[in-house]
Amino acid sequence: MxxxxxxxxxxxxxxxxxxxxxxxxxxxxxxxxxxxxxxxxxxxxxxxxxxxxxxxxxxxxxxxxxxxxxxxxxxxxxxxxxxxxxxxxxxxxxxxxxxxDHELTPWLLECMGRNCDWGTVRFRHLPDVEIDTSLRSLVLGAEQSNTSLVYGDTYICKLFRRLVPGVNPELEVITALAERHAPHIAQPYGWVETDLDGTPTTLAITQEFLSNSNDGWDLALTSVRDLYAMPFEDGYGEPAAVTAADAGGDFAGESFRLGCATARVHHELAAAFPTDVIEIPEVKRMAEGFRRRLARAVAEVPELREHVGTIEAVYHRVEELTAEVPVQRVHGDYHLGQVMRTNTDWVVLDFEGEPGQPLSERRALSSPLRDVAGMLRSFDYAARHLLADRPDAASLEPRAEDWAARNRAAFLDGYVDGGGAISPADSALLKAFEMAKAVYEVVYEARNRPTWVGIPLAAFRRTGL
Structure with a gap:
């Protein structure tokens, strides 16, 4: 059976x-x-x-x-x-x-190209789009929750394995941005859908495959490795004053360009979808939610306890805000692994939102600073994750902090240069989002990779918070 x-x-x-x-x-x-x-x-x-x-x-x-x-x-x-x-x-x-089976998977493209219906399964393509159905597919093997098929150097088709009733946020976002001819996204071509519980539900999305591009996380790690490989002494046996700016693979220029691209994506999202504001009482409730999650995290990871005062001070600044907070559609799970560097610029991928959250939360409006905070935390991870389990980690820590600080600053400069707003009030909220993300990371690492827990803990030792 x-x-x-x-x-x-x-x-x-x-x-x-x-x-x-x-x-x-x-x-x-x-x-x-x-x-x-x-x-x-x-x-x-x-x-x-x-x-x-x-x-x-x-x-x-x-x-x-x-x-x-x-x-x-x-x-x-x-x-x-x-x-x-x-x-x-x-x-x-x-x-x-x-x-x-590359003999059968061309049917996915064939059916999208013809807008076919097979029983309850509907294949659709975007208007004015032609799909080449002759390409052979290959399964990408790195994904945990989905399966992606690459067709030649042209398309990538992401099949959602676990199904949740409703239109996937990524399909909503990329089709809306494509209609606006927005830059910094991969061109969508088609999708597959069915009805679950009477609700149209996304089964698969086909987009442009960025064959000649590099993953942002991999590029950042290359830069970090270059920095770590630099000698600790100069040619005369004296200590070498090495900074991230001295490394041959300095990443700050790319971080600046990524900040510009992020601001442009946020601008396009605000133009394509409704926007709103969070009233002051709701801002205070958001800070209370940060505190509740912090209390639960401290109960689970005692190493957090010594940092509670620092974190609480950041959350308190949010409670002192006196202006409404603008909210809009955002990426929702933004980090270096979600961006690709093409020959011309950065492209943002995977607008699904945070995995495991209900679709309603993944579609909910939020401050774009949430995405900015996610990327800032990703720079910290890129700088420090190579130190895990290294015997010389302590000697490399100053370089890690310098790399993270340099690239975080360059990203923020690019974000402002690209039109993103970070006022003094925004700065307080941004720090709170960062702290909340780092608290989440501490719990995650304690549960899954205990030797990595020092990476997010370093966020609470940074001065100037």
């Missing part, structure tokens, strides 16, 4: 969100035949029941009478008998994860 095969297979997938808990049962909510043949392709929405709760997942099911070696790693199990409508009937089929 196919449900039993899926139950045994799905728990082993890296994108499955219910690891560590037994699966009670699996049911198939919808089953649409996209290609009736050998190989055949079916689109499934699967419900997984665990401890009385239900999560839904998307599976592209391939069926073959004979499974080639290149697909054996994707085997789900032997399924049969089964007969496709208007297709072949077999007593036994090999069922497998079809995202790995």
């Amino acid at each position: 196919l449900e039993e095969l899926l139950a045994a297979w799905i728990g082993r997938q890296r994108w499955f969100g219910g690891k560590g808990r037994p699966i009670d049962r699996v049911s198939i909510d919808s089953d649409a035949t996209i290609e009736a043949g050998d190989p055949g392709l079916r689109h499934l929405v699967v419900s997984v029941w665990q401890d009385g709760t239900r999560d839904r997942y998307q599976v592209l099911l391939g069926l073959r009478s004979d499974l080639p070696d290149r697909l054996k790693h994707a085997l789900i199990g032997v399924h049969g008998p089964y007969a496709f409508q208007d297709g072949p009937s077999r007593d036994e089929w090999y069922a497998y994860d079809a995202v790995h």
Whole structure:
């Protein structure tokens, strides 16, 4: 029975969100035949029941009478008998994860290009967009919660494995910004959707693949490595006064340009979506929420206790604000891993918002300073994560602080130069967002990577807060 095969297979997938808990049962909510043949392709929405709760997942099911070696790693199990409508009937089929089958995945582009409907699954493309359906696909292997297919050097199609009813925020944002011909985004081409609980729900998004670009995190780490590799003594055996500006891979110019691009993206988001303001009482409630999360974090990670006074002082400045706070659509999960440097400029990716949060929160208006704070924290991580478990970490700490300070300042300068506003009141709120993010990071690292907890703790020792 196919449900039993899926139950045994799905728990082993890296994108499955219910690891560590037994699966009670699996049911198939919808089953649409996209290609009736050998190989055949079916689109499934699967419900997984665990401890009385239900999560839904998307599976592209391939069926073959004979499974080639290149697909054996994707085997789900032997399924049969089964007969496709208007297709072949077999007593036994090999069922497998079809995202790995380059003979079947062109159907995704083909259906988008023709705006096809297959059962409850709808394939759509943007107006005035032509899609090349001849390209061969390759699965990217680094993702935890989604599966992305790269088609040649042209497209990347992100399939959302765990499904939440509603339009994905990334689809909303990139299509709205594309209509405005906004820079700093990857061109969207099409999407796949269905209805869950009567609500249109995004299954996949296809965008421009930035083949000749570099990940912001990797570029930053290259700069940090250059700095750390510089000698501690000059040619005469005297201590060398090394700064981040001296390193051959100085990143400050890129940080400035990234700040400019971030401000432009925020401007485009404010133009494309509604904006609002947070009244003073709500600002104070936001500060109270920061304090509650801090109290919970201190209870879980005692190392935070010595920094409570510093953090509370930052939160208190937010409570003293006397002006409304402008809010708008923002990225919501902004860091160096979400930006790519192309040959011409920076491009911002993944407008989904913070993973694991409800769609309503990911769509909610917020201060753009939340994104700015996320990027500032990312510079701190880039500077210090290479120090984890290094015996010479203490001697390199001044270089880490110098690199982080130089690039944080350059990013903020670029943000202001690009039109982003950071008034004195904004500065108080920005510091509070930074502190709140660092508190969250301390808890995360204590739970998952205890040797890294010193990275976010360093944020509370910085002077000038």
